[in-house]
Amino acid sequence: MPFRIGLSGLNAAAADLEVTGNNIANTATVGFKESRAEFADVFSQAYGGISKTAIGSGVRLAATTQQFSQGNIEYTENALDLAINGQGFFVLNDDGGRVYSRAGAFQINRDGYVVNTSGQRLQVYEPVDKGVTDTKFNTGQLTDLQLEFGDNAPASTEEVMATLNLVSDALPPADETGAAVTVVDVTNPDSYNYSTSVTIYDSLGTPRTMTMYFLKTGSGGPPADDIVSDPLKWKVYMELDGLTTGATTPGQEFDLEFDSNGQLVDPTGPLVPDFPIADYEPTNGATIGGIDPITGDPVPIQVDVSGLTQYGTQYSVSDLSQNGYTTGRLSGFDVDQTGVVFARYSNGQSGVLGKVALANFKNPQGLQQLGDNNWAETYAAGDPVFGDPGTSNLGLIQSGGLEASNVDIAEELVNLITAQRNYQANAKTITTADEVTQTIINI
Known part of the structure; x- marks a missing residue:
């Protein structure tokens, strides 16, 4: 019996050494979770027997359980390196099957799918409106994340937002005769008080320059000293660069009127240059402006001038922006902490390609280890619960980072020494039992 007890101790110590050695071997494995050997005593007793002097029969390996504590996040320069800061698992498509992992070292295969080193595809929620930044997601179904490498389509400018100040005590400029200028000549800078430009885009993404010329309304002269202004009134002329010879640009002149506090009172809505x-x-067949959602007809650009003021003695532009953009080349991909995957383009736009889905289990230690940093569902682990990163008890996504192994190398080295001593001690049990047996034989 002592031989069998000692042998069970040797087997247990050897298993402890193997578990510790496996932990040490995977110290640098991304997403690895250390294991712990758990032992139980062996107690043999006859059926129905009760004895206070019964002796145990050794030890056995009861379980090898993984410890799902958080590993340190090591930062990289790859946007597709993903780490989970908190609970949860990445969901991967393995040729139609589903596996789970904490290792987020992803790359792109030849078809544009985001995969790990084993070729398993990362699962995401598909956007309802692909390419729109404020889209919702179809959380009822998982799909493979596929990145798009095509150009981002241009968008025609539909609205220009102008916020600027005009000088309150300005006078109309004088022409060659000394009379007040009443019509802007865009080729003569002396025929207007102030001008500013903004680049707008047609429906094919071609940039075109729109210039706004401001002229103080007034009359008088010559001489120029006799010119008087309408204190609260201006004219604005809108001109688009590139007009062909002989063409005209009707409808580009608008009247502006301010109140005594310098606030615009007329017009009350946006200006609509046609x-x-x-x-x-270039005459490329494009259009500028929006599209009527009902009729499908083109709608001219609207220029929002509600931010115009007439204060003080300086011209200033606080904001002059528009909502169009040209064709964009793909410049990279980003993943935010909620798992939303964006494609970035050279035109400053971004498009949503999906949202990383995470899964969690009531008992992660019940998952079946598959190797390659993957786990499979089991009855003991419970059903997977899918959700968005950062919701419920799921962690957030860290892009450009990888979760390191949670192995504490110092602790494992101490465990090695302990397991070695246990092995030696159990071997000594067998040696002592052998000596006792030999003594009995020699009697």
């Missing part, structure tokens, strides 16, 4: 784009170079 640029006949067919008369402008």
